[in-house]
Structures are given as C-alpha cells and as structure tokens.
Amino acid sequence: MAARHRNRTAMSAPYAEVIGDPIAQSKSPLIHGFWLKALGLPGDYRRRHVTPDDLAAYIGERRADAGWRGCNVTIPHKVAVMDLVDDPGNIRGTIGAMNTIVRQPDGALIGTNTDAAGFYAPLAELDLQGAPVVVVGAGGAARAVLFALARAGVGPVTILNRSPLKAMGLLATFGLKGDVAPLDASLPPAALLVNASSLGMTGQPPLDLDLAPLPDDAIVYDLVYAPLQTGLLKAAAARGLDTVDGLDMLIGQAALAFELFFGAPPPEGRDEELRALLTA
Structure with missing residues (x-):
C-alpha cells in the first residue's frame, strides 16, 4: 500500500x-x-x-x-x-x-x-542610451527595473521614494548617476517615467504626480496591474503620452x-x- x-x-x-x-x-x-x-x-x-x-x-x-x-x-x-x-x-x-x-x-x-527581462521587453526596441528616467519606489520591483535600465545605459535616473537614503543606495548599487527626491517632488523632464511602487494599486494610496514637466514624447510605464488603468496611466493618456501598462511586464x-x-x-x-x- x-x-x-x-x-x-x-x-x-x-x-x-x-x-x-x-x-x-x-x-x-x-x-x-x-x-x-x-x-x-x-x-x-x-x-x-x-x-x-x-x-x-x-x-x-x-x-x-x-x-x-x-x-x-x-x-x-x-x-x-x-x-x-x-x-x-x-x-x-x-x-x-x-x-x-x-x-x-x-x-x-x-x-x-524574471522581472528585469519582463520589464524591459516592451522597451527593447527603443534607444534609451543616455535618456533621463524617473523611477518611483525603491523596493524589490524597483531593483529589477534599475538593473535593466542600467544595462540599457540610461541616465541620469531620479528615484522618488519615501526614504532618500534607501534610494541613494540603489543608485550606487547599480552604478547609475542621478538624484533622489521625495514622492511629492516636481518631476524632471524625463524620457521615461516608471512606477515601480505599489502606489495606485487597489487598496493602496494613489500616486499623484504632476506630469506637466514631461516632454510630449515621454513614456509612462506603470507596473501596477490592479487596476490596469491606474490613475497615473489615465493622467498620461490625458496628456497624450505613450503608456505601458502592468500586464506587459506581468506576462513577460x-x-x-x-x-x-x-x-x-x-x-x-x-x-x-x-x-x-x-x-x-
């Protein structure tokens, strides 16, 4: 038996x-x-x-x-x-x-x-060499994002996070030049904005950013997929900016x-x- x-x-x-x-x-x-x-x-x-x-x-x-x-x-x-x-x-x-x-x-x-490759797949055909980037968050997802962006040769990178010290440590870890700022700071004119935090997710506080400083050809990429159309992506679409939603990274x-x-x-x-x- x-x-x-x-x-x-x-x-x-x-x-x-x-x-x-x-x-x-x-x-x-x-x-x-x-x-x-x-x-x-x-x-x-x-x-x-x-x-x-x-x-x-x-x-x-x-x-x-x-x-x-x-x-x-x-x-x-x-x-x-x-x-x-x-x-x-x-x-x-x-x-x-x-x-x-x-x-x-x-x-x-x-x-x-597998997050790093999944994140970068929708951006693989773009030339991001030297492009200024903003990343929101400094947790595990942000680490994968920054790893991929460092491989792509972007820069400078601005990290928005509640803990500036933690964010500064990530820039050093991945050899990226840039700056850190609080979540309510004004955005620099970045070519790519990535939300790698849980802000905007169902049950979490919203991510309220003024997207006016972004150029008209900027891309806004939100890793949150619940809801799929986050407040950040809706604001980007209202400005006519290209967007990438969280399903792209999730599926990748x-x-x-x-x-x-x-x-x-x-x-x-x-x-x-x-x-x-x-x-x-």
Missing part, C-alpha cells in the same frame, strides 16, 4: 504558486492556467497568501513537496526570500531581489529573477517562469487572447 501511495504522489500533476501579502489581486493564476490549458499540459498554478511571519515556514515545507515546481514571489517578499533559498546566479549581488523560486528534483530551491516575466516551472515555453500567437482574458 505504501508503495502504491508513493507512486500516486510521484505521478500527481505538478503545481506552482504565487505568494505575497496581499495576494488576491494577482492575475498570475489566470496567465499560467491559460498557458497550461492551451498546451494541454497537466498541472496547476495557485495563489497562496503568505505573510512575512510565515515566509520561512512556507519555503521550508515546499522543499519536501515533490509536486511543487516553484513559486513566483510578489510584494513584500522579494528581498526577504533571498535568505531562504540557493542563489547560484548571484541574484543577491546583481539585482538584489528574487521573484521566482524553482524546486530542483533533489529538493534544492533556487532563486532567480510569467513566460520565463512558466518554462522553468513546467518545462515548456508558453504557446506562441496567443498574447491578444490572453490579454483579453486578463482584462475581461
């Missing part, structure tokens, strides 16, 4: 999760579920509410779960989780935040970051994580169908 039970466990469908606090707003289960169904793959992808106090226990329990392929990590765990998993790619020393944990067959848990980073979890890339040519599902 025991042998048959172990066999059923080994053959059970794999699953992955997204963890955070809060987590109800996450659209990741819709994305991964859509791809699993489209590819006809067995498996599941779930939300899991994990508080900071429960994070270590959650990670420890998953090491022994052979069906668990890994998890995506969202606010507020992207930095804290680095202390709980292996880091062969030196994510701590480069980006300094993890958004994806992958379980190996031997139970080892490896952390990585999810595609990389999906292949790590389930061993296959997402189906091609289904992005518009997926976006329609996510915005229904």
Whole structure:
C-alpha cells in the first residue's frame, strides 16, 4: 500500500504558486492556467497568501513537496526570500531581489529573477542610451527595473521614494548617476517615467504626480496591474503620452517562469487572447 501511495504522489500533476501579502489581486493564476490549458499540459498554478511571519515556514515545507515546481514571489517578499533559498546566479549581488523560486528534483530551491527581462521587453526596441528616467519606489520591483535600465545605459535616473537614503543606495548599487527626491517632488523632464511602487494599486494610496514637466514624447510605464488603468496611466493618456501598462511586464516575466516551472515555453500567437482574458 505504501508503495502504491508513493507512486500516486510521484505521478500527481505538478503545481506552482504565487505568494505575497496581499495576494488576491494577482492575475498570475489566470496567465499560467491559460498557458497550461492551451498546451494541454497537466498541472496547476495557485495563489497562496503568505505573510512575512510565515515566509520561512512556507519555503521550508515546499522543499519536501515533490509536486511543487516553484513559486513566483510578489510584494513584500522579494528581498526577504533571498535568505531562504540557493542563489547560484548571484541574484543577491546583481539585482538584489528574487521573484521566482524553482524546486530542483533533489529538493534544492533556487532563486532567480524574471522581472528585469519582463520589464524591459516592451522597451527593447527603443534607444534609451543616455535618456533621463524617473523611477518611483525603491523596493524589490524597483531593483529589477534599475538593473535593466542600467544595462540599457540610461541616465541620469531620479528615484522618488519615501526614504532618500534607501534610494541613494540603489543608485550606487547599480552604478547609475542621478538624484533622489521625495514622492511629492516636481518631476524632471524625463524620457521615461516608471512606477515601480505599489502606489495606485487597489487598496493602496494613489500616486499623484504632476506630469506637466514631461516632454510630449515621454513614456509612462506603470507596473501596477490592479487596476490596469491606474490613475497615473489615465493622467498620461490625458496628456497624450505613450503608456505601458502592468500586464506587459506581468506576462513577460510569467513566460520565463512558466518554462522553468513546467518545462515548456508558453504557446506562441496567443498574447491578444490572453490579454483579453486578463482584462475581461
């Protein structure tokens, strides 16, 4: 009986999760579920509410779960989780935040970051060399954004954040020239404005910025996707500025994580169908 039970466990469908606090707003289960169904793959992808106090226990329990392929990590765990998993790619020393944990067959848990590539994908065809940029926030998402922007050679970068000291440290970490300012500071005439904070998310305070200083060809990119049309993006559209919403980064980073979890890339040519599902 025991042998048959172990066999059923080994053959059970794999699953992955997204963890955070809060987590109800996450659209990741819709994305991964859509791809699993489209590819006809067995498996599941779930939300899991994990508080900071429960994070270590959650990670420890998953090491022994052979069906668990890994998890995506969202606010507020992207930095804290680095202390709980292996880091062969030196994510701590480069980006300094993890958004994806992958379980190996031997139970080892490896952390990585798909946020940076997911963030940059919608901007990849633009020439941002030397372009002035404003980034709002200095948390885990901002680290991925700044890592990608540093690779693109942007500058100068102004970080708006409640803690100027933390923001200044990020500029130094990524070798970026620029400045830091409080959240209510006037914007410089930047080519790109990125909201990498939770401000404007459902249940969070709004992000109230005067976009008048931005040039007419500026791009406003909001990583928040709940709601999809944030107050920031509405204000940018009212000014006639180009915008990028949070689904672009969400889908881009999810595609990389999906292949790590389930061993296959997402189906091609289904992005518009997926976006329609996510915005229904």
